[in-house]
Amino acid sequence: MTKKKKILKIRDLDISFKTDNGEVKAVRGVDLDLHEGETIAIVGESGSGKSVTTKAVMGILASNGVINKGSIEFTYTDLSKERIAEVTQKYDGVIPEGYAKEEEIKTVDITQQSKKFIQSEIRGRRIAMVFQDPMTSLDPTMTIGKQVMEAMLFHYKIPKKEAYARAVQLLELVGITDAEKRMKNYPHQLSGGMRQRIVIAIALSCDPEILICDEPTTALDVTIQAKILELIKDIQKKKNLSVIYITHDLGVVAKVADFVNVMYAGRIIEKGSVNEIFYGPRHPYTWGLLASLPDVDTAGDELYTIPGTPPNLLKEIKGDAFAPRNPFALKIDEKIAPPMFEITPTHHVASWLAAPNAPKVEMPQDLKARIEKNRKEANW
Numbered sequence: 205m206t207k208k209k210k211i212l213k214i215r216d217l218d219i220s221f222k223t224d225n226g227e228v229k230a231v232r233g234v235d236l237d238l239h240e241g242e243t244i245a246i247v248g249e250s251g252s253g254k255s256v257t258t259k260a261v262m263g264i265l266a267s268n269g270v271i272n273k274g275s276i277e278f279t280y281t282d283l284s285k286e287r288i289a290e291v292t293q294k295y296d297g298v299i300p301e302g303y304a305k306e307e308e309i310k311t312v313d314i315t316q317q318s319k320k321f322i323q324s325e326i327r328g329r330r331i332a333m334v335f336q337d338p339m340t341s342l343d344p345t346m347t348i349g350k351q352v353m354e355a356m357l358f359h360y361k362i363p364k365k366e367a368y369a370r371a372v373q374l375l376e377l378v379g380i381t382d383a384e385k386r387m388k389n390y391p392h393q394l395s396g397g398m399r400q401r402i403v404i405a406i407a408l409s410c411d412p413e414i415l416i417c418d419e420p421t422t423a424l425d426v427t428i429q430a431k432i433l434e435l436i437k438d439i440q441k442k443k444n445l446s447v448i449y450i451t452h453d454l455g456v457v458a459k460v461a462d463f464v465n466v467m468y469a470g471r472i473i474e475k476g477s478v479n480e481i482f483y484g485p486r487h488p489y490t491w492g493l494l495a496s497l498p499d500v501d502t503a504g505d506e507l508y509t510i511p512g513t514p515p516n517l518l519k520e521i522k523g524d525a526f527a528p529r530n531p532f533a534l535k536i537d538e539k540i541a542p543p544m545f546e547i548t549p550t551h552h553v554a555s556w557l558a559a560p561n562a563p564k565v566e567m568p569q570d571l572k573a574r575i576e577k578n579r580k581e582a583n584w
């Protein structure tokens with residue numbers, strides 16, 4: 205069991221959007237934990253609430269978004285300028301265990317902070333984000349160097365010369381050769397993979413404690429995708445970063461995550477360690493997601509897709525939101541939403557099938573055989 209410091213604790217988060225057609229209930233009671241140095245993934249189909257949840261953490265919800273209830277507690281180390289300089293010089297920006305004094309460790313509820321506080325203290329500084337498409341996060345009219353230096357100059361007010369030297373180091377850290385020359389380039393002069401490395405360098409420029417990666421490799425081809433994932437892993441180890449991946453791609457999750465949160469219609473419906481989710485999934489929706497994942501044995505076969513579509517979030521959802529698409533749904537699903545049942549201390553599932561007296565239902569045979577094979581290969 206992990207004894208690591210909890211740095212993000214989301215409880216009962218509820219977010220909706222006001223639209224001309226009514227209220228879109230995008231996030232409905234999300235609980236989420238992230239510990240120091242850990243990688244968690246949030247997976248689920250399009251529209252399940254992955255981005256909205258993480259945007260709330262960054263304080264960048266659209267203006268029609270409302271946080272109806274819940275909290276997002278973030279615990280971080282707040283060092284003075286001198287102490288930051290010391291950490292940067294001595295430890296490459298990584299704060300060693302026991303280094304921070306008690307009064308330097310702070311916890312804030314992000315939902316209660318002003319825009320100004322989030323802009324100056326949180327976003328881009330202690331929590332940074334890498335988006336799917338590097339072209340939309342880079343400014344085409346500004347040199348790479350300027351863009352990498354920008355956040356450091358804004359947050360730390362360090363001299364330009366120092367920011368320049370740090371930017372060159374950052375480009376080297378993300379595997380960019382000829383870093384000094386690249387500082388003068390514009391985004392269009394680089395390949396997609398290189399641009400994503402720049403975006404990662406920018407995200408890392410203020411030594412954040414949390415890095416949120418929203419489909420960071422979707423726009424890239426497969427070989428480059430693998431390299432970028434390796435790069436993020438590598439940097440994570442060096443800098444003791446905590447990482448949140450948002451993705452549709454369970455293949456990516458298997459490669460990077462320690463813990464997985466499966467979202468459906470604004471709720472987390474199953475969470476567990478990566479092994480628990482991949483080898484012992486309990487929710488029929490997770491079964492569907494795993495069954496639709498291609499593997500060597502299914503190459504060339506038609507892939508499984510979960511029948512039906514997600515519910516309309518403008519309407520009140522009665523019972524279990526997944527019930528209409530669930531071949532294993534019970535009568536109670538139509539009436540009452542399932543609570544989270546504990547399978548192990550790290551594995552929880554919101555499905556009535558996990559209730560003590562529920563009828564015993566097995567996952568589909570094909571999936572069971574596949575999981576069994578993978579489980580044996582992984583020796584789990």
Ligand SMILES: Nc1ncnc2c1ncn2[C@@H]1O[C@H](COP(=O)(O)OP(=O)(O)OP(=O)(O)O)[C@@H](O)[C@H]1O
Binds near residue numbers: 517
């Ligand atoms: N500004 C907005 N106004 C109205 N509805 C919104 C707004 N932003 C998001 N939504 C809705 O909130 C729900 C959750 O969206 P979200 O972007 O979090 O999904 P997602 O799981 O990240 O999907 P994707 O993988 O496609 O990014 C969706 O129904 C979406 O249409």
